[in-house]
Amino acid sequence: MTISEMLLPEFEQEMANTRKLLERVPEDKFAWKPHEKSMALGRLASHVTELPSWAVNTVRLDSLNLTPSADGKFQPYLAGSQKELLEFFNKNASEAQQAIAGASDEHLLKTWSLQFGGKTVLTMPRAAVLRGVVMNHLIHHRAQLGVYLRLHNVPIPGMYGPSADEGRMF
DSSP, X not given: OOHHHHHHHXXXXXXXXXXXXXXXXXXXXXXXXXXXXXXXXXXXXXXXXXXHHHHHHHXXXXXXXXXXXXXXXXXXXXXXXXXXXXXXXXXXXXXHHHHHHTOOHHHHTSEEEEEETTEEEEEEEHHHIIIIIIIHHHHHHHHHHHHHHHHTTOOOOOSSSOOTTTXXXX
16 A cells, blocks of 8 residues: 555545535634634634645645745635635645645655745655644644634534534444
């Protein structure tokens, strides 16, 4: 079994779970923040939708510089509507799935780096980046988004079984 064959089932499950949560993001709450230091709900949801594209960057690039720049080379995505969130997420998840599926073990074992502000933040094999930085990062922010939605009494879908809103199994 190849590395991509091991990663893809988990990646696809996490994308399906993420899509279920994004479908419940209320547009009228995009500007809401639970704390002054927190991201606004719309920005957090937008960040979740852009994270699958990091898999594409991990597979196709040797490094990624996340430093925002005046030339617009890297600018965080900000959706204007729930429809835009879902369309952008679906596009990114599909492209990421294709990139992972097409990557050889040799390529996934090559080193990849993330830079910010002129400094290297991390360097590790692409396979480790896909699992640790792309999927874990997405799951982390998806959980934050779930808390934001809970604070607005939005029913939370189950991720790994029924949620409290869907009824318990036991």
